Amino acid sequence: MSAYDDLMAFQRETEALGEVAGRLGWDQETVMPLGAAEQRADEIAALEGVLHARRVDPRIGEWLEAAKPEGEVAAAQLRHIRRVYERTARVPARLAAELARVTSVSQGQWARARATDDFAAFAPVLENVVALKREEADCLAAGGDPYDALLDDFEPGATAANLSEMFGALRPRLVALRDAALASPVQPAALEGEFPETGQLEISRRLAIAFGYDFTRGRIDKAVHPFSSGSGNDVRITTRTAPLDPFNCFYSTVHEVGHAAYEQGVDPAYALTPLGRGVSMGVHESQSRIYENQLGRSQAFTGWLHSQMSDVFGDLDLGAGAFYGAVNRLHRGFIRTESDEVQYNLHVLLRFDLERQLIAGSLAVGDLEEAWNARFEADFGYPVERASQGVLQDVHWSVGLFGYFPTYTLGNVYAGCLYRALREAVPDLEADLSQGETAAATGWLREHLQRHGGLYPPRETVERACGFAPNEEPLLDYLEEKFGAIYGL
Structure with a gap:
């Protein structure tokens, strides 16, 4: 066997162990008994220690030196392996295992603090996570920007400076559109009523099938914070339900199906x-957001969704036209994942700025709740009422995902670009979506992006x-066209 063959055989085993680690995380968020948290932390830490040792195995360096790639696929494989090898080698095994252990435990502690709206109880835990992530960032940065070093885990090649420039260009038009829509005399009605969980989960399954989710290689479960896990032939998703807000369930499902x-x-x-997986979280979010928003919240597709809801729940209080407005209405709210398309990115920009300050050391964890609340009121015009609506609403920081949040907005930007191309490539898109048929759209995305x-x-x-x-222009143009029509602007 050649050096390349030896390297890839070794890498396949590492990738398989990584999938096992991911499955432990899925289990922890869905069906693991609460009393298993401490033991699970030790299990995950032990497995992370094994993975870290494999990723810095000296033979990798030797194989990389000797391998002679033939073709772009082999060259790309080596590029990824070299990148992970060099980055992992900068982080001590002790630190990698401790991060895995601490973030496993802190996830459960976050969930309990969120349930009781007690940030003060969680703050010492988060302080430990932030300290460990700052230590890791310093190892990875090698004298460069520590936040960029963390961002590179989720969006290789991106920098905080470049993202700040893009986000700065987004903000004025987003704020202007939001303010104009909320001031308009045309205000869509909200969907009212109570929608039982069994019905929501039935429609959730129909939506997953409509968007091409392969249930022979996946499953849907419930979680506090919806997520997708796995790759290849085992890709699992989760959703959540709320009796008065079925859209939370439906669009969480479509998002994770993306x-x-x-x-x-x-x-x-x-x-x-x-x-064998998505190339970055920004590109990943482009898929979840285009499925959820440009396709799933379109007037054509919501007409089909209206018929499905009527089938399961009986007559709704809104006709199909008004239902489209209800799906897309701008509204006051605190929760990022429940936000409308126009305001969603403002939620992300808040988190992006705060987490950069945390990693830089210019914002102490003890001051985070106050900083969050002040920024939220400045950006949205009303105060946060409790911690679960604010600083405790997201799981990301508790599990050390610093650098992840900006990829949500980057994904929206990518989705805007892809949707512009998709509309040109699939001229019958609206007619298809009105029948709940997404194959042409999702097939185009699979052929032109996903398969790579x-x-x-x-x-x-x-x-x-x-x-x-x-x-950012295609995203802003799409939002202004769509919401200008809904709100008569």
Whole structure:
């Protein structure tokens, strides 16, 4: 066997162990008994220690030096392996295992603090997580920007400076659109009523099927914070229900199906290799957001969803036209995952700015709740009422995912670009969506983006699919066109 063959055989085992670690995380969030938390932390830490040792195995360096790639696929495999090898080698095994252990435990502690709206109880836990992440960032940055070093885990090649420029261009038009819509005399009505969980989960399943989720390689469960987990032939999603807010369940499901469809759509030849998953979280979010918003919240598709809800719940208090307005209405709210399309990115920008300050050390964890509440009121115009609406609403920081939040907005930007190209490529898109048929749209995304997995760098992946360099204009144009029509602007 060649050095490349030896390296890839070794890598496949590492990738398989990584999938096992991911399955432990899925289990922890869905069906694990509460009393198992401490033991699970030790299990995850032990497995992370094994993975860390494999990722810095000296033989990898030797194989990389000797390997002679043939073709772009082999070259891409080596590029990913070298990147992980070099990054992992900078982080001591002790720190990697401790991060895995602490974040496993802190996840449960966050959930309890969120349930009781007690940030003070969680603050010491978060202080420990932040301290460990700052230590890791310093190891990875090698004298560069520590936040950029963490961001690189989720969006290779991106920098806080470049994202700040993009986000700065988004904010004025988003705020102007929000203010104009809320001041308009045209205000869509909200959907009212109580919708039992059994019915919500039935429609959730119908939505997953409509968007092409392969249940022979996946499943839907419930979780406090919806997520997608896995790759290849085992990609699982979760959702949540609220009796008075069925859209929370439906669009959480469609969002996670977008993630899962990306993983299920990667070329099977790349399974259990570095190319066998989504290339970055920004590109991943482009799939979840285009499924959820441009397709799932379109006037055509909501007409079909209206018929499905009527079938399950009986007559609704809104006709199909008013139902489209209800799905997309701008509204006061605190929760990022429940936000309308116009205000969603403002929630992300708040988190992006605060987490950069936490990693830089200019904001202490003890002052985080106050900083969050002040920023939220400045951005949205009303105060946070309790911690579960504010600083405790998201799981990300409790599990050390610093650098993840900006990829949500980057994903929206990518989705805007992809949707512009998709509309040109699929002229019958609206007619298809009105029948609950997404195959042409999701097939185009699979062919032009999803199947490549990690073959190309993130921005190149999107540019190859849409035919132009990604930028914020298509997203802003889409939002202004859509909500201008809904609100009569």
